[in-house]
Amino acid sequence: MAQGCLKCLKITMCAANFLCFMCGVAVLGFGVYMMVTFKIAALTPTLASFNLANMLLISGIVITCVSFLGFLGALKENRCLLLTFFLILFLLMLVELTAACLLLVYEGEIANWVNEDLINGLEKAKGKTGNSTEVMSDWDLVQVQFDCCGVRNKSDWGDKVPKSCCKSECETPEPKYRDKGCLTTLKTLFEENFLTTGISVIVLCIVEVLGMCFAMTLFCHISRSGLGYKL
Structure with missing residues (x-):
């Protein structure tokens, strides 16, 4: 029974991370396409380095690296990779929540x-x-x-x-x-889309929490069964 749950959890985590990896590759490719095809500038000097192409590149790199780490950790049943995946997701969630709080506190x-x-x-x-x-x-x-x-x-x-x-x-x-x-x-545009942005952040945090729960559950199953990399 335990082995069946472990196998189901492993397959689910591999499939989810593979899907995220393909999405990350698509975002990364679109960012490269925009950077090569379109000559993008910025309205403000400070935001000159944070145009849409650069943001897509950064997002694509983060998504592909994190999802590949989770996929490989689940596939190889490697506790070290799973723990690293868990910690990176936790740090990303903290950064997102901190940014959201700072945006609300320092809105003026x-x-x-x-x-x-x-x-x-x-x-x-x-x-x-x-x-x-x-x-x-x-x-x-x-x-x-x-x-x-x-x-x-x-x-x-x-x-x-x-x-x-x-x-x-x-x-x-x-x-x-x-x-x-x-x-x-x-x-006005920001205020009209404030609710949508908030819901998107909440959904993203829920996905990250689920990813952390899956990773930690698989980590514990592997530890109890005596498999994987010995920490």
């Missing part, structure tokens, strides 16, 4: 920081610092997609309001500009 400070960083990015886009071509294209894209203009309104652009701020043709005598600033639009 984060909003001010985002505001200042957007202003710096807009100043760069206006050509006051460095080459503004890439950043300007990003601002144009965001302003059209989110129906906004500048950080707070069109006055942030001064005398050189880009065409992406116009609701209609800018060549008209009195062009109609977009009313809302991009900071307000992004804040």
Whole structure:
């Protein structure tokens, strides 16, 4: 009976981790494709290194490495690998919960920081610092997609309001500009998706807890049966 449960647990853990590994490979491949195909910049100087392609690459690497560790540990019934898998999942869950708590506690400070960083990015886009071509294209894209203009309104652009701020043709005598600033639009978008983000974090934590329970249960079964790597 115990051997049957051990075999079922082993197969379940191998299948789940193999599925996660394939998802990680897909995310990693998509991140590489985006990095090679698209020339991605950022609206803000601070977030320049944290664009979508880089985040996909990092997420893909983490998912593939962790899932491969769990798959190999379950397949080989190796206690050392299973314990390492358990500890990494535990650390990842702590990091996610800590980030969520910090986001809630320092919501005001984060909003001010985002505001200042957007202003710096807009100043760069206006050509006051460095080459503004890439950043300007990003601002144009965001302003059209989110129906906004500048950080707070069109006055942030001064005398050189880009065409992406116009609701209609800018060549008209009195062009109609977009009313809302991009900071307000992004804040509203975050608030609307706050519940979805919270549920996603909770589901992710539940999956990680299940993975830790499976790993520790398999670890204990292997220990009692006298199999696996002797710690």
